[in-house]
Amino acid sequence: MKKLAIRATTYLVVALLLVLALRFTPEIPDRRAADVLQQGTPVAVSRVVPAPARTPIVARTEHLGRGETLTALLKRAGISEDAAFDVIRAATASALNTRYLRAGMPVEVKSDSAGETPRELVFHLGIDRLVRLVRSDSGWKGSEERLAWKTDTVAVGGTIHANLYQAMEEQAAAMFPGHAKDELAWALADIFEYKVDMSRDLQGGDRFRALVERDVAPNGATRVHRVLAASFTLSGSETSAFRFESKQSSASYFDANGKSLRAQFLRAPLEFRRISSTFGNRYHPILGRWKAHKGTDYAASPGTPVRAIGDATVVRAGWAGGYGNMLELRHRNGYVTRYGHLRGFAKGIRAGARVEIGQTVAYVGTTGLSTGPHLHFEVLVGGVQRDSRVALRSTSGEPLTAREREAFDHLRAQMLASLDAAPGVVTVAQR
Secondary structure: OOOHHHHHHHHHHHHHHHHHHHHHHHOOOOHHHHHHHOOOOOOOOOOOOOOOOOOOOOOEEEEOOOOHHHHHHHHOOOHHHHHHHHHHHHHHOOOOOOHOOOOOEEEEHHHOOOOOOOEEEEEEEEEOOOEEEEEEEEEEEEEEOOOOOEEEEEEEEEEOOHHHHHHHHOOOOOOOOOOOHHHHHHHHHOOOOOOOOOOOOOOOOOEEEEEEEEOOOOOEEEEEEEEEEEEEEEOOEEEEEOOOOOOOOOOOOEOOOOOEEEOOOOOOOOOOOOOOEEEEEEEEEOOOEEEEEEEEEOOOOOOOEEOOOOOOEEEEEEEEEHHHHEEEOHHHEEEEEEEEEEEEEOOOOOOEEEEEEEEEEEEEEEEOOOOEEEEEEEEEEEOOEEEEHHOOOOOOEEEEOHHHHHHHHHHHHHHHHHHOOOOOEEOOOOO
C-alpha cells in the first residue's frame, strides 16, 4: 500500500512539471520555410508571374489574279470595300503604282486571329522590293522596303547530256534556283556567242565549268551578278573565258591566251535558241522528197528578232519564192548570209543599207515553203553554200597588250584554281 502511494505521488509531480513547462515556454513565431534556412537574416524569395499567353498570328498569301483589281484582292483578304480605299491610298503614298501591278503578285496577309480584319499587308513588287502596310488606331500606314542582297562566289559545273538548259537544271538548280539557272545559261551563251553556238555545238558528254558571283536576298531570291570565268570542253577541245577589266580594250572576256572573245562573226543569228534541223540532207515536209538542205533551221516563236551575225551591207530584202520573205547580207572577205521564211524586216532594212553586228534586221516567221515558224539560215563563201558550223569558226579577237598581260596571267591562274574547286561556295583570292 505504501508503494502505491509513492508511485502515485511521483506521477503527480511529473504531470505538474509538464504543465508548468508548457505554460512558461515562449511561442515559436510563424515563419516561412525560406526564413529559417539561415539563422539571422531571412532570404528574399521572388514571386514568379506567369507570362501572358501570346496571341497567335494567322498569316496567308494571296496572289493578284490576271485582270483582277487590287480592290477585289483586298476584299478576298478580308478588308471591306471602304477600308480598301484607305489601304490603296496608303500604298500609293508608299511608292506602290497600282497601274503597273503584275498578275501573280504575292500579297502577305497577317491577322491576330482567323476571321479578323488584317493588321498587316505586304505587297511583293519584285524580288528585292516590297511595300509593307500596317493598320493602327489612326489608320493604315505604309513603307517601302528594299531587301539587301548578299554577294558570294560559287563554282558550278557538270556534264551536258542534252542541252545547256537541262545541264543547268540537273547540276546548278540548287545554287541558282528558279529563273536564276536560266539566267546563268543565257549569260554563258552571251559570253561565248562568238565561239560557241549553244543550240547545236553542244553534244552529249561535253562539260562546262563556271565561276559565278551570285546575289542572294534575305527571302532566298537568287540572281546572277556576273560570270568571272567559264569553260566548255567540246569534243575534247576546251574553250575558256576570263573576265578582265582592260584599260586598252572595250572587251570584257578573253580566252586563255589573252585574246578577246570578240570575232568577226556571231555563231548564231538568234539568241540562244534550239535548232530543228541541221545542214545536210532531210526529207522536205512540203515538197515530199529528199532535198539537200543548204542551211540550218532555228525553231523560234513568230516575231523573234533576227540579228545580223556581222557588219554588212543589205543586198536584198523581199520575197524570194520558197524562201518567203528573205534577207541577204554581204560581209567582208566574200561572206554572204541569208535569212529565210521571215515574217518581216526591221525598220530601215532595204537594199544598200548598212547594218552592224548584232543589230536586229528581221523577225522570225513562216512564209514561203515552211510548215511552222522558224528561221532558215545560210552562209555562202565565195558564192558557195557552206555549213555555218565550219564557215563561222573564226580565230579570237585582238590580244591584250604586253603591259596588261602580266596582270591577266595572274588573274587567270586564280580563276583556274577556283574553277577546279568542288561545286559550291568558294573563296577567290584578292586580285
